[in-house]
Amino acid sequence: MESPKGVLASLWNFICFLPIFSGLLILGTIKGIIFCPLICLIMTIGNSAIILGLWPAHGAWTYYCIVRAKRLGPVLKLVICICVLPLLLILWPAVGILASIIGGAAYGFLSPIFATFDAAGEGKTNKLLHCFYDGTRGTIEGSLTTVRDFGDVCYHSYFSYMDDLRQKGPPDVDYYDIRLLYLPAAVIAGVLGSIIDLPLISLIAICKGPYMLLKGWHRLFQDLIGREGPFSETICVPFAGLAILLWPLAVVGAVLCSMAASIFLGSYAGVVVYQESSIWFGLCYIVASLSIYDEYSNDVLGMPEGSIMPRPHFRKKNVLSRTSSLASSFSRPNSFLNAPSRTVSLKHTMVELKPLELLDRLFKEMQRQGEIMVSEGLITLQDVVDAKSDNGSQVISIGLPAYCLLQMLLRSAKANSVGLLFADNVTEITSTNRPEDTIFDWFLHPLLIIRDQIKAANLSEAEEYCFSKFVLLFGDPVRLKNSNIGSPPESDRKRAELDALARRLQGITKSISRYPTFRRRFGCLVKSLSDDLAKKNGSYSRSSNNEPKTILRSKSAFGRMFGQKSSMNKTSNDKEPQQVVRDHVGIL
Structure with a gap:
């Protein structure tokens, strides 16, 4: 508009x-x-x-x-x-x-x-x-x-x-453990930091309150007249208008939150004393915390950078800048440090993506790939039965989404994409249209790193096929050993790199599977795959769910597959303590 x-x-x-x-x-x-x-x-x-x-x-x-x-x-x-x-x-x-x-x-x-x-x-x-x-x-x-x-x-x-x-x-x-010797000094420093920071930070927040009030009103009225910012969308207009009326309350709330946060900011001096084993560094942190808050509030309000307050070093090593840069890169990766402009050019249409939309796309791709794998026999009846059970199927619950993520990474690496390219070869996650969600960055940043590593590996088509099937069957070593997944990489170093990438993809997928909406959508996916198998094989007996299974574990799947030494131990069929707890709960 x-x-x-x-x-x-x-x-x-x-x-x-x-x-x-x-x-x-x-x-x-x-x-x-x-x-x-x-x-x-x-x-x-x-x-x-x-x-x-x-x-x-x-x-x-x-x-x-x-x-x-x-x-x-x-x-x-x-x-x-x-x-x-x-x-x-x-x-x-x-x-x-x-x-x-x-x-x-x-x-x-x-x-x-x-x-x-x-x-x-x-x-x-x-x-x-x-x-x-x-x-x-x-x-x-x-x-x-x-x-x-x-x-x-x-x-x-x-x-x-x-x-x-x-x-x-x-x-x-x-x-992790507790060193009891430094606990008393840490407690004293934490209490002292809270006592000192509470009145001083509260004073700083109260002094900056009027500036926050006037600047906020100026920005909101400017957006109101030009129908920009929160007033550009119809659904946001009532709350943006309400923000103008309630902005003084927001300023008061910000001041009160600063007062409450000063307690925790000052008590962190106890953590510094415990980590550095020095009460002196704890006292230095109490002084530096005032400068830290002053600089942070200046950045939020758009005031001149820096602070007139002293900021002594409170670490034995100069890790403050390193810690700050690490926190910055963790919450917002390097590729996202330059935030997009507030006004986007109208000549280029930007498709804004949302986390749930990205999850929908992932499950659509899992549905498409799952149907192909069912027709090819890669996903079997036992996988579906295991997926419906409490323990779940590693091939469907972890392997299939990891396989879809790998295909997206391979597609992005081949296209030299600056972000991640979806299956339609049109939609792309970039720094301008990514969801504004810090939790989303926890998954996106590692995937971008894996994409760059895959691009640097320069895999052949045979190696890509082998690596894809390896990621799919990573959770089932028996089938991985007995399946013909193609020719492996000749270099031992490349085998180890692909093995590490597969483990990282499995870990990322496992973290994604813990999202609140994942389980519900995964149930619909398993039902769809079950229907596809029923159409392919006809009706099947449910008795296979009670058949004993042998699980083999190895240190390196690539090493086991391609001749390296490994150790495989047969596990017992006894239930894990977690399964016993869940059986008593009786909820699915």
């Missing part, structure tokens, strides 16, 4: 929009008032049942994983089990139920308002009908979906995270 030119045109456009805005706001508010109690009741009852039902299993399994964790020392385990876990287990039901009540009420009230304004947006047909209908049934279905996803996170994702904690990590992973 082009912004109207001229003050009079902008004013007339704003006056004409007021009646429409008021009508949509009133209609959406009425729907929100009607559906708010129902949605709040659904989410509160559903989430509360999940929290209370799984609370004994969560408590028992958490204690078991903490005690068996190889990366935690005995003193740290004792402190966690005696001091931390009981408090968390007591607070979790209360906090979870309270959050469900507040979240349900907010979702039930705001979702109909959002849907009403979205129904009146550009490109919509039959707007009058959708203004009344949108936000009714969709809000109810959304609340039920939220409860379902919350249950998947509590039942599947949580146990998966705890399994990672319990299992032994790689040799280069740090070992």
